[in-house]
Amino acid sequence: GIQVEQSPPDLILQEGANSTLRCNFSDSVNNLQWFHQNPWGQLINLFYIPSGTKQNGRLSATTVATERYSLLYISSSQTTDSGVYFCAVESGSNFGNEKLTFGTGTRLTIIP
Amino acid sequence: DGGITQSPKYLFRKEGQNVTLSCEQNLNHDAMYWYRQDPGQGLRLIYYSQIVNDFQKGDIAEGYSVSREKKESFPLTVTSAQKNPTAFYLCASSIIRGVGPDQPQHFGDGTRLSIL
Numbered sequence: 001g002i003q004v005e006q007s008p009p010d011l012i013l014q015e016g017a018n019s020t021l022r023c024n025f026s027d028s029v030n031n032l033q034w035f036h037q038n039p040w041g042q043l044i045n046l047f048y049i050p051s052g053t054k055q056n057g058r059l060s061a062t063t064v065a066t067e068r069y070s071l072l073y074i075s076s077s078q079t080t081d082s083g084v085y086f087c088a089v090e091s092g093s094n095f096g097n098e099k100l101t102f103g104t105g106t107r108l109t110i111i112p
Numbered sequence: 113d114g115g116i117t118q119s120p121k122y123l124f125r126k127e128g129q130n131v132t133l134s135c136e137q138n139l140n141h142d143a144m145y146w147y148r149q150d151p152g153q154g155l156r157l158i159y160y161s162q163i164v165n166d167f168q169k170g171d172i173a174e175g176y177s178v179s180r181e182k183k184e185s186f187p188l189t190v191t192s193a194q195k196n197p198t199a200f201y202l203c204a205s206s207i208i209r210g211v212g213p214d215q216p217q218h219f220g221d222g223t224r225l226s227i228l
């Protein structure tokens with residue numbers, strides 16, 4: 001099956017800093033999602049981005065499908081950005097096959 | 113508001129006991145999924161269903177069972193055959209690709225299962 005690797009595994013930053021999280025995947029994808037998991041375990045949808053670039057406030061994401069990677073940018077970090085960021089991809093070739101494969105995540109800690 | 117409701121939030125199981133986790137959605141999604149998350153790890157797929165009365169095994173189905181009698185509901189039973197059931201369980205739903213504009217999977221808030 002498809003492999004998903006995220007880097008770095010851990011990231012500690014001062015409040016106000018910018019960060020870039022990377023997701024590499026081993027096969028072509030139909031779907032790519034970025035999630036933020038907060039300390040209570042809730043998975044928050046950040047972006048649905050199988051290709052191209054999207055922005056939402058201080059966050060933006062770019063997926064280069066032909067080169068099999070996606071980047072999540074966080075600007076002017078705030079302590080509420082702390083948590084684990086997951087990349088998940090779906091690469092099923094069959095109609096209706098939407099299973100997501102998750103990476104192991106990047107744990108982001110923002111220090112005041 | 114539309115969404116996915118998982119219950120209970122916390123669940124304790126005795127050795128040799130089966131327990132059932134509830135997942136209900138009112139998003140009118142055809143597909144539903146169960147994932148397991150262990151500490152410090154990503155999510156792994158247990159079972160998924162794309163239509164009522166049909167479901168398929170995911171990557172780690174051993175020791176689990178599901179049913180899909182209604183479109184809105186996809187309960188997961190953790191059986192006594194699951195030797196290491198302590199984990200965080202997340203339910204998700206989505207439309208079927210090709211039915212309409214592609215959309216992301218939506219997740220519930222999860223159930224934490226622990227062994228007594």
